[in-house]
Structure formats: structure tokens, C-alpha cells
Amino acid sequence: MALIGAFMERTLINDLRSQVGQVVTIKGWLQKLRDQKKMQFLVVRDHTGAVQVVFEKAANEELAAKISALTAESALKITGLLIDNPIVKMGGLELQLQSVEVENMAESPLPLDPFAETLPDMDYRLDWRYLDMRRPEVALIFRVQTTAEMAMREYWIKEGFREMHSPKLMGSPSESGAELFEVQYFDRKAFLSQSPQFYKQMAMSAGYDKVFEIGPVFRADPSFTSRHMTEFTGVDVEISWIDSHEDVMKFHEEWVAYIYQRVKEVHGEEIKAMLGVDVVVPETPFPRLTMSEAYAVLKAQDYALPPERKGDIDPGGERLLGKYVKEKYGNDFVFIIDWPIAVRPFYHMRHADNPGLTKSFDLLANGLEITTGAQREHRMEVLLKQAVEKGLTAEPIQFYLDFFKYGCPPHGGFGMGLNRFVMVLLGLNNIREATYLFRGPNRLSP
RNA sequence: GGGGGCGUGGUGUAGUGGUUUAACAUGCGGCCCUGUCAAGGCCGAGACCGCGGGUUCAAAUCCCGUCGCUCCCGCCA
Numbered sequence: 305m306a307l308i309g310a311f312m313e314r315t316l317i318n319d320l321r322s323q324v325g326q327v328v329t330i331k332g333w334l335q336k337l338r339d340q341k342k343m344q345f346l347v348v349r350d351h352t353g354a355v356q357v358v359f360e361k362a363a364n365e366e367l368a369a370k371i372s373a374l375t376a377e378s379a380l381k382i383t384g385l386l387i388d389n390p391i392v393k394m395g396g397l398e399l400q401l402q403s404v405e406v407e408n409m410a411e412s413p414l415p416l417d418p419f420a421e422t423l424p425d426m427d428y429r430l431d432w433r434y435l436d437m438r439r440p441e442v443a444l445i446f447r448v449q450t451t452a453e454m455a456m457r458e459y460w461i462k463e464g465f466r467e468m469h470s471p472k473l474m475g476s477p478s479e480s481g482a483e484l485f486e487v488q489y490f491d492r493k494a495f496l497s498q499s500p501q502f503y504k505q506m507a508m509s510a511g512y513d514k515v516f517e518i519g520p521v522f523r524a525d526p527s528f529t530s531r532h533m534t535e536f537t538g539v540d541v542e543i544s545w546i547d548s549h550e551d552v553m554k555f556h557e558e559w560v561a562y563i564y565q566r567v568k569e570v571h572g573e574e575i576k577a578m579l580g581v582d583v584v585v586p587e588t589p590f591p592r593l594t595m596s597e598a599y600a601v602l603k604a605q606d607y608a609l610p611p612e613r614k615g616d617i618d619p620g621g622e623r624l625l626g627k628y629v630k631e632k633y634g635n636d637f638v639f640i641i642d643w644p645i646a647v648r649p650f651y652h653m654r655h656a657d658n659p660g661l662t663k664s665f666d667l668l669a670n671g672l673e674i675t676t677g678a679q680r681e682h683r684m685e686v687l688l689k690q691a692v693e694k695g696l697t698a699e700p701i702q703f704y705l706d707f708f709k710y711g712c713p714p715h716g717g718f719g720m721g722l723n724r725f726v727m728v729l730l731g732l733n734n735i736r737e738a739t740y741l742f743r744g745p746n747r748l749s750p
Numbered sequence: 751g752g753g754g755g756c757g758u759g760g761u762g763u764a765g766u767g768g769u770u771u772a773a774c775a776u777g778c779g780g781c782c783c784u785g786u787c788a789a790g791g792c793c794g795a796g797a798c799c800g801c802g803g804g805u806u807c808a809a810a811u812c813c814c815g816u817c818g819c820u821c822c823c824g825c826c827a
Contacts, residue, residue: 340785340786341783342784343786358786392785393786413779414777415761417760420761420776421762424761426819499827521827523827525824525825526825528820537827724827746819
């Protein structure tokens, strides 16, 4: 703040209180103009707040006319004397306008009025996302996301993690049947990465011990739901020298609790006031349900699982489990562990005493799947055998298999959807709300 | 890929066979009033009811097709 003030003539609206009695300059948007006979009132907003600006028309008719011509949401620079005025409902402050500079006049009418009583459809809001995002509630979502990512990094750094940036262009499809986007790559084909999975495991083989990556993930799945996107931000973690997936879960839950705690500290009150959501720091450890226990719970509640999908849980079942765990343990989070090999990829390690089950987990948050994790199979012969069992051939994944030839430690990790995480954290009902610019099967712009 | 729902002024909605020259709110334009502050009052512009076809004396309203959006399932994060 002080640094900016040193070379920029501007006071943030949130900092005005300390400048009473001085001439200050604010920069922001005209949220409301109340143009009266003798007086003009302007509500001006920047990214920190809003303040009332007042002008007495008789003082300067020319300036008054200039103000009258201002349109809603124009970008303005206003200089005036800041006074304390308890009558003003907006913080008891008032800026007595001396000059106004129009940096960018907004066309009128606005295609989307950020301060209208009713909110347009999501799709329309996405068409005019930059206007939609002027709403303080939307701005809050992305301030929270920033804090959340900061907290993630704080925790990682403290634990000795290294940040990786793996390539998103790949020469061959990595995981078997995954839906990949194909792109033209000079005179051949390339694919957009649908997970940094293999590359973060390579870092384990490189001896980096613990790594994380926050980056884009592409999925060519034509999914039309409130929680799927074709491009999203993945949060990936991989940890070496673990004994089992339990070690990964232990890290995961403490890390999540820390993020919640930081977000609550920094934004808790605002979130409550603007979004009506109480950020509750979850108790650790999170409850754990094995797949068979999860099935028993669902069966006890007469939930009918689709018979042909044996070994998996459908979204309705996940929501019910979330509700069950909330009631029984008072926790929004639950790990579903030990998934059958049929529904897990070849690289998940299997239980030594039960080869039909993997040492894997999903993390459900309020009944929504936000994370998949596992201990990885680091013994090359076993890995290859499991790949073949899944119908894969060695050639396309040979580069991956090679990671395990020269001293790769036992390891495991998880991949979490950042947007889903923010969605659950803030109680948003659609992933588009938690995403800067949504990408779906039918949306590539703006 | 399968299924459901919805498409009415800029936006959000009402109207679901004939008093519809399509209503209401908000926004926009004009005027009036007012140290205003969810401002108030009056007036005005703005929709061939997504598109195409059909049924009917009569369609925003029913049927078919089509496009768009949306949610659910599948898939996943």
C-alpha cells in the first residue's frame, strides 16, 4: 500500500477513514448517480469498497453538467475533500467533489447491470463476465481463492515441498481410455494433458521427495453438469517414502484444515455476510469409510445403486454418504477408501492381503468428489502386469514404466479440483461460480 | 452419449387455446420533487412470445421438428 502510494496518487476507498480532513483522489466506478436539483450524489466503488461523493451544483454549473452526463459503471478519477459526516449511511464518510476525470465512459444501457436486483442466467453472466465480476460477491470468491492457494503453498513450503510445472502438451496419450484433446503439433499430433500424474511421479523417481503442482487439466468429456468443465485447475500432490495411502490422507486432511482455517481467519465474516455461509474448519482426522462400509451405509438407507456399476458409487450415493457423515460425525469431509481394482487405474497399488482392493481413496466434501488419491505401484514388474491386466500395452507407457527402473521410492499422492474445492468451501451451487472463465463442451469464449 | 426442464421487451418473470391493442418488476430516455442514500412521483420508448412446420374458426399457449440454454445420469476433479 505504502509503496503504491509513493508513486500513485490514489487512496483506496477502504483506507479513506484515516484521511478525513484531507484532499484525496479516488479511482473507481460510478455505481449510482443521484442527480438532484441542487445536489449531486455519486456512489463510487473500487475493489475495496464504496463511498459517497457529493457535489453542490451551484458551485460550478459546468462541472455539474459534466457529472450529470456520467453513465453507470464509468471509470472515474475523483478528487475532493474528505469529510466526516455521520448522516451518510455509507460509512459516515463523504467526499466533497472538486474535480472528476472520466477515464472511460461506460456505454448505456449496460448489457449486464452488476447491481441489478435480479441476477441474469449463468450463461448470460458468462457472456458479460467482466461486468458480472464487478459484483462484490463474485470478487470475494476470487479473493478467497487467492487466500486458499496462498494457504496451500504456506503449508507445502513448511513441509518441504517443491513446486513443479509439468508440460501440458504430450506426445502420446498417457492413461488408457481417458478422453484427450488432440491438437495439431507441427506435422504431427499432440495431446493436452488430462493429469500431471505421470510427471509428478517422475519427480519422485528424481528424488524430489515431495512435490506439488497447481495447473490446468484438460478433459475431453462432453459433460453437462454443474460440476464439470473441459478445462479446470488441478491441485496435485505427490509424496515419497510413504508406508501406505493412509500417510497421504493424513497429509491431505491437515492441509485442508489449514486452508479452511486461513480462509476463515481472513474472510470468515465477509463470507458470512455476503454469501451467507459459515466457514467451518473441519475436525481432523476426517472419517474414513471403506468401500464395503460405504455400501453398507447406502444399503441401510435403502439407496439403490445401479447394479451394473458394482464397485463404484454414483453421485446420488456420494451425496447420501456426505449427509450420513455430516449427521453421524459432524464432518463435511469423508475419505472413501480401498476401492476395487475394477474402478481404479492400473498404477494404484493393491493391498498385499487383498489383491482385489487398491490402496486408494476419494475425498468427498459435502457429498461432492473433490479428490482422488492413492499409493502408487512403484515396482515395475507389478506395474506392468497391472497395466496389461487393464488391457494396455507397454509401448505407449514405456517412458512411464522407465521411471521405476532405477531406484524409485514408494510414494503416493492425490489430485484435487481447485474449482470444486472453492465451490464446496463457499457453498456455491455451480462450478462456474468458482471459475474465472468457464470452459465446457459448448463454451470457448470469452 | 442417454434423459428431464426451460426459451416471452436489455435483464428477471407472469400469462399455458379466444376479454392479450401480450402484463409486472428492473433497467433505459424525458419531466417533476427532494441532503439523497433500496430515494420518490409522472410520462415515454422497448417483445412479430428462439426458429420452422402443423392442428384449430382462433396458438405465446396444443403437436412435430430444429437450435440454444440448463440440470440429472454416464465420466470424473
